[in-house]
Amino acid sequence: MVLSLNSTGTQVTEFLMICFPEMQATQHWLSIVLAPLLVLAIGANFVLLLAIRLEASLHEPMYYLLAILSFLDVILCLTVVPKVLLIFWFNMKHISFVGCFLQMFIMNTFLPMESSTFMVMAYDRYVAICHPLRYTSIITDQFVINAVIYIVFRNLLATLPTPVMAARLNYCASNVVENCICANISVARLSCDNIHLNKLYQFVSVWCLLGSDLVLILLSYCFILRAVVRLQSGGAATKALSTCGSHLILILFFYTLLLVFIFTNKLGKKVPAGVPILLNVLHHLIPPALNPIVYGVRTQEIKQGIIKLLKYQH
Structure with missing residues (x-):
């Protein structure tokens, strides 16, 4: 434990992350899965962004939104997974006080940003299906710029208090974090202070941000499905649904994995301690690995753009 002296006694200056307390001897084997997924996620998103x-032909608002999603995925991946691998491979469990809360800030801010991006993409698909004649006048480059401003400031203002409140707590005892990452509650519970307000704020902010995004996404797809049902041509209905298929698949996976993590974490001692920790790590890795692949496979324009890019490199 690294401590410094101050007027109130001792103060933690760095944390020790032990990842899976019950799997210390075998946890390094998880890197066999995590390392290839990290390479896949970074490589696939880099190719997509470059394409x-x-x-x-991809310089259109819909693809700009996808580029924003890929950018957020890369940031989340690089914030979490490399440190986990360093713990597994080289036993580098120490993280500085500032580094820990910087990681907490990025995770708490960029994850809701990804949710908001999905919500804006759902609105894009709603306009494309329900108001096709007005699509080019509504979904413009300026719309994308306004969406980015909204996504950044909305989530930044709502999530910034979480790491700030956690950093201001008095850490005067243990510095051992039973997690692979600096999750808010995992770190805050090491404090000597009452953390009830920290728990309450995180709960309210997460459910307000992600919950409102999910409600708006579901509402958009209700309107989309209603419009598709009204189409008299079966071919037109199939084409309309196919344009939304990739987006809907990724949304369902993103929120399903997130909800499983939340409810597993709430069950506490009813599930093994390592399960929510592993789910938390995977949620920062699997969606980033899947997003560019699903869009690349299911979207013809992106597929052609990637093929052209690979041919150009050769």
Whole structure:
């Protein structure tokens, strides 16, 4: 434990992350799965971003939104997974006080940003299906800029208090975090102070941000399905649904994995301690690995852009 002296006694200056307390001898085997997924996630998102950047046909608002999603995925991946692998491979369990709360800030801010991006993408699909004649006048480059401003400031203002409140707590005892990452409650419970307000704020902010995004996404798809049902042509209905298929698959996976993590964490001692920890790590890794692949496979324009990019490199 690393402590410094101050007027109130001792103060923690760094934390020790032990990941899976019940699997210390075998947890390094998890890197066999995590390392390839990290390479896949970073590589696939990099290729997608490069294809959107270089292929003129992809310079449209829908693909700009997808580029924003890929950017957020890369940041979340690099914030969490490399440190986990360093713990597994080199036993580098120490993280500085500032580094821990910086990681907490990025995780708490960028995850809701990804949720908000899904919500904006759902609105994009709603306009494309329900108001196709007005699509180009509503979904413009300026719309994307406004959406980015909304996504950044809405989530930044709502989530910034979480790491700030946790950092201001008095850490005067243990510095051992029983987690692979600096999750808010995992760190805050090491404090000598009452953390009831920290728990309450995180609960309210998470459910307000992600909950409102999910409600708006579901509402958008209700309108989309109603419009599709009214289409008299079966071919037109199939085409309309196919344009939303990739987006809907990723939304369902993102929120399903997140809800499973939340409810598993709430069950406490009814599930093994390592399960919510592993789910938390995977939620920062699996969606980033899947997002560019699903869009690349199911979206013809992106597939063609990636093929052109690979041919150009050769």
